[in-house]
Amino acid sequence: MGLLFERTEINGMELRSRIVRSATWTGLADETGGCSQQLIRFYETLARGGAGLLVTGHAYVSREGQAGPRQLGVDSDAAVPMLARLTQAVHRNGGRVVMQLSHAGLYADTALTGLPAKAVTAGKRYSRHQVEELTSEEIEGIVRAFAAGARRARRAGFDGVQLHAAHGYLLNQFLSPAYNVRTDGYGGDLHNRVKPLLEIVRRIRGVLGKGFPLLVKLNCHDFLADGLTESDAVQVAAMLEKEGVDAIEVSGGTRESGAFKSARAGIVSEQDEAYFEPFARLFKERLNIPVILVGGIRRYATAKRLVETGAADYVAMCRPFIKEPGFVCRWRSGDTATVRCVSDNECLGVGLTGSGIGCSR
Numbered sequence: 001m002g003l004l005f006e007r008t009e010i011n012g013m014e015l016r017s018r019i020v021r022s023a024t025w026t027g028l029a030d031e032t033g034g035c036s037q038q039l040i041r042f043y044e045t046l047a048r049g050g051a052g053l054l055v056t057g058h059a060y061v062s063r064e065g066q067a068g069p070r071q072l073g074v075d076s077d078a079a080v081p082m083l084a085r086l087t088q089a090v091h092r093n094g095g096r097v098v099m100q101l102s103h104a105g106l107y108a109d110t111a112l113t114g115l116p117a118k119a120v121t122a123g124k125r126y127s128r129h130q131v132e133e134l135t136s137e138e139i140e141g142i143v144r145a146f147a148a149g150a151r152r153a154r155r156a157g158f159d160g161v162q163l164h165a166a167h168g169y170l171l172n173q174f175l176s177p178a179y180n181v182r183t184d185g186y187g188g189d190l191h192n193r194v195k196p197l198l199e200i201v202r203r204i205r206g207v208l209g210k211g212f213p214l215l216v217k218l219n220c221h222d223f224l225a226d227g228l229t230e231s232d233a234v235q236v237a238a239m240l241e242k243e244g245v246d247a248i249e250v251s252g253g254t255r256e257s258g259a260f261k262s263a264r265a266g267i268v269s270e271q272d273e274a275y276f277e278p279f280a281r282l283f284k285e286r287l288n289i290p291v292i293l294v295g296g297i298r299r300y301a302t303a304k305r306l307v308e309t310g311a312a313d314y315v316a317m318c319r320p321f322i323k324e325p326g327f328v329c330r331w332r333s334g335d336t337a338t339v340r341c342v343s344d345n346e347c348l349g350v351g352l353t354g355s356g357i358g359c360s361r
């Protein structure tokens with residue numbers, strides 16, 4: 001089985017394979033963003049399935065940043081006891097779990113939160129409703145909220161945290177000239193656009209020290225006119241490495257990117273797979289920390305090739321785990337048949353029905 005099932009570690013977090021379950025909203029939190037029994041069972045099943053690392057679905061760090069229904073929240077200390085049961089369930093089954101921390105920015109679901117959505121730049125750009133521009137005091141409040149979320153995650157026993165700076169959510173909005181046309185110290189030059197993200201990393205390191213695994217999911221490209229492109233993205237990753245980030249997960253696209261979204265439809269042939277691979281190779285050339293590649297990886301042979309040829313150190317998948325949570329154990333046992341995920345993205349719709357994501361086939 002070679003490299004794919006080799007034991008590795010990321011900043012002391014021991015992993016039993018190089019296969020990662022990428023962050024996946026499940027629609028299984030309770031109505032208030034609390035961790036439910038169903039969600040704990042869901043993660044227990046995933047942990048039994050053999051992935052090296054599980055990344056939770058995006059958890060909002062403050063209520064005005066909630067993106068969708070029954071999304072996990074880590075905005076209050078009251079969330080910690082149930083989250084602790086989730087991490088215990090994963091650890092009992094030999095897994096490792098990192099919490100993804102997020103703020104939706106202008107994509108917040110205002111009907112759910114009852115709060116105005118906050119954007120990097122005011123106006124109707126990419127928004128269905130009028131949004132307010134974040135003030136520098138509010139940006140500082142969001143930095144604090146991410147740090148508080150990370151502290152709660154550690155108290156709940158998570159093995160680390162991942163900052164969601166991809167897919168057009170707030171931290172991506174800051175980085176992207178398509179969303180960020182501010183004229184103050186947070187706009188324009190890349191060094192300005194990256195400030196909130198770097199400040200969050202410093203604040204988390206300040207609170208939790210160097211020994212706590214801290215990962216970032218980053219867009220390699222927004223696939224938008226004026227959006228973030230690979231040259232800036234690789235520079236951002238290098239700055240994150242310098243600040244002590246332990247691994248970068250390479251993704252791409254926002255909800256405005258049409259066919260070039262993060263979860264592309266119709267992954268059928270080998271040529272459709274691993275659609276961010278050329279970008280991941282650019283990150284690998286520049287970085288010394290591990291690169292995790294996500295996006296359309298389906299075949300065992302593809303996963304193995306990506307790791308063995310050094311395109312990435314880890315391969316991450318989302319939709320295959322929805323179809324078959326235990327496929328990593330199956331692959332390890334020698335049955336390397338491809339998961340029968342047809343990438344039709346119906347799983348999202350299933351998740352919105354109220355009883356959690358699942359495959360419609």
Ligand SMILES: Cc1cc2nc3c(=O)[nH]c(=O)nc-3n(C[C@H](O)[C@H](O)[C@H](O)COP(=O)(O)O)c2cc1C
Pocket residue numbers: 022023024025026056057058100164166167217251262263264294295296297316317318319320345347348351357
């Ligand atoms: C139902 C669903 C929920 C998702 N939730 C998240 C999320 O919470 N955070 C995140 O970073 N990406 C999320 N994604 C994107 C995936 O993590 C992944 O980047 C994308 O689906 C491509 O990987 P895949 O081809 O293996 O599915 C989600 C995707 C789907 C289909």
